[in-house]
Amino acid sequence: MKFQPTLILVALCILSTFSASVTEAKQCFEKQNAREATLLNKKFNKLNKNSPCKTGETACIEGQVAQCDQGKFVLTPCGPTTKCFALPLVNSPGTIVTCDKSKDAANRIKLARQCRGKTG
Template sequence: MRLVVLSSAILVSASAYDRRASFTKSNGQTAKALAAKFKTLTVNSPCTDGENVCLNNGDFAKCSNGKFVATPCGAGLKCEVLPLVNSAGTSVTCDTPADDSACLSATGAKRTTLELAHRAVTAPPACKSTNKRSTGISIAKRIGQIDLPAVAQSWQDLCLKSGGDITTNTPCITLAGMNGINALLVNAGACDQQKNADAMVDFAKSKHSRNALNTNGITPSTPYCEQAPRNPELNGIVNTQLQGVDPGIFSVPGGGTVPFGDPSSCPFGQKPDVSTCTCK
């Protein structure tokens, strides 16, 4: 009989322990999530009347009339989110970091996604003085500019006008509206922006004859300007001929067509050599 009673007591105790362990772990996870959330709060953050929080500087704060009223903790203490022991829930109070850590560890709660997102890292002292980088890591979208679609569209339009393929998405639509935007998203790789920028520069440096004038099946070269520039910085800078154009024929709309040998068939300051079809 005693054995049966003892066994029943053990079963009842184990059942109660299981229920307690269940809410204990949940309390720990909730406490960790709230602590991670509170790391983003300042005394100027929006709030709901009556809520108690910890501010990112370690102060305890209560929301009153839509504003946080901060109360510094005592020496050696800081505002912590503690899991309740005997019931479900958490408590926001001043405590020692060591006690907080011990209470959370006892719950068996694992790191939450939000906590991982707000883990602090230590930046080198020289970086802190620049005020250009955050010492915290947070998962958030990298971009917030409302003009990005317009910027991508403008590059795409310029790409098409400069000779990009008009029958497929490559490279104009791919580099601008697709890869260009995707490279700025939170899940993009560290080198995605650079790779896309390199691809844009590669395209800009390439030569395309699609938009060159086609006359009777001939795509002529573009005549060179035969006037000296006003600014010396422009000396020696001339238009580059597109790939696929006829090197022996030069023409512009409304300007007539001339063969190589005309002064406009060579950059300003050079003379055409018809025997070699080169400029000297």
């Protein structure tokens, strides 16, 4: 019976450490999202409207949103003062292809690289 409080204390310490690690991992998905968005934007810079693609694929070509339809990209222009970018999601792992202002897109990627994270 004397060992129960000690065991409970040890168990709580272990759970606390595990919880902190899980929280840190949750917060840092943004950093990985920024890496993925940066790689996608580099890939997109090498594409043109005649590049081969798979149906359903989305990319940015010449500042426009490019959707692949039956092996060919169909380009849709962005609104005034915006162009197409791959951007990091901020609330979950992944990226999104969307239109944004160049300065805002660069800032979103920069902030995600800082791994400021969102929790729960």
